[in-house]
Amino acid sequence: MAPKSPEASCSILLAVAAISLFQPSSCHPAASAATSPVRDEVPMVRADDVTKGRKLLQMPGAALPFPPLKVLSNGRPCVMFQARRLSLRYERRKQVDLTERAFSPPKSVDTSQSVCRHDRATLVMRFGDVDDLRGLAIRLQLSNTFYEASGQWWFSVDSVSVVYNASQEAVFNASDVYAPSSSSYHCSHVSSLERHSALLMPGSDDARRWTLTFVDFQIQAFNVTSGRFSPVSDCATVLTPAILMGLVTSLILLLVLAYALHLLVHLNRIENDRERKAHRDFLPSPEQLERCCAENGADKDVP
Template sequence: MAPKSSAASFSILLLIIAPLLLFQQPWSTADPLPADGAADCPGNDKATLTDGVPAGRKLLQTVEAELPFPPLQVSSNGRPCVMFQARKLALRYERRKQVDLTERAFSPRKSVDTSQSLCRRDTATLVMQFGDVDDLRGLSIRMHLSNTFYESSGQWWFSVDSVSLLYNSSQEAVFNASDVYAPSSSSYTCSRVSSLERHSALLRPGSDRARRWTLTFTDFQIQAFNVTSGGFSPASDCAAFLTPAILMGLVTSLILLLVLAYAMHLLVHLNRIENEGERKAHARFLHSHEQLEGCCAENADDKDAP
């Protein structure tokens, strides 16, 4: 009876502990929050559109961030084409001092030159010319955007395809954008759009020169091809539903369920073995009892014989 008692105790213990672990808040594997911002955006390689809707994307969420400067707006033929805003725009070359371009880009007192920006039906280029910044000559940042219609969803989606740094007249560092897209009726927002791995690296270096640079936009928001003068449309957030913490919780839950299922299988198996042993023991007892009765009957017959 010892195996049965041990297995039953183990199963009862699992039944008590499993619900507590299954419904506990999953732990986070993300890096600690930076001192000046919100949580980083989970990023992967560029996601594909499933039936015209990106997997794991929170759609149409209202963003009410209070940023120090108004958004940068580019118009084409008198109509707004691209609207862009960030709490901070910073870049660094190798281990040199970080260059903060936030005020130069968005402050009304130091309006950045966007005269070379282009807007077409399917493509757009946002050009921000900063001029000479520290030891960089003729620094400018270019965002290349595209607008694509997906028949499965019946709507247009815009995306930021790449971001380029041009400096010292002829040198260029190109970053390919990953997962920076949203419906054209919405804007796109993310707490970090950066080339740093700890910020999910939504910007991937597209050349050896780009690997020497780090580029980070904090509280990034952009809208293109369907901009109204009233401001940004409701935003599609870069945060995914399946964050690392949620995935770890799901994996932990699955492991616990497998352990519980194995324990129940083991208990049933031990019960079956014990029942078979009891049946065999009972059969041996009956057989022995029958033999004993037969022996007693033979002895009685021998005594009664003349």
């Protein structure tokens, strides 16, 4: 018997695929529900970065346990920076946690060598001797650029350096760490680790021996108008790794469903061909009708 209503079966399968395709992922990289404070829900406003092709999500900044570092220029803050955690590791040695040394008010880190200009800024955090590292410091190089296509200024973190043993330096080139100058930049992880998208890429051989990670990284430069961060431009993009994996999985599911649809149509065609063949075998052919009529006529002629 032929399969009943293959169109209905296919509609159900395609509906399941559509639900799987648009189901939101729970593995968003910017979400750290277990460790982040609860934020009030606010509507998000998207701002297009015309010059660099990335959409940034506008959202309020996170309240962290330590106040941000402030670099002053002519008595006014020109760079603000904070992180929930700052850690680094040299090769396979024990990881060093610099969070309290950097942000805890009683142990305020030395930022006296930081510099602010109109289009360039350098944030220098000098930690001194930490474990077996002598003269440890972390330096962030920032720039401020006007893009005519977007009609506004954008600041970016160009590089992050780890200076140790007074003269040795491991340089990491920062990728996609930027925001409008009227906003602050935030990212759940700015790290050299691949599992955190590797926004810090080794720029020297020494840097390959180091692992540097900022958790809940937030920075603002060149347009600090008060002692608080401006609205945040988050690094979370529309196509996060988790969403991309979901799209790939959904594509595979759609291909399987398309193959199943093809099989249903093919089986339905085979069944219809069998029914038509059986119907043709049941009906007598014209030759058989002529032979039958001739035999009947011969029978009538016999007295």
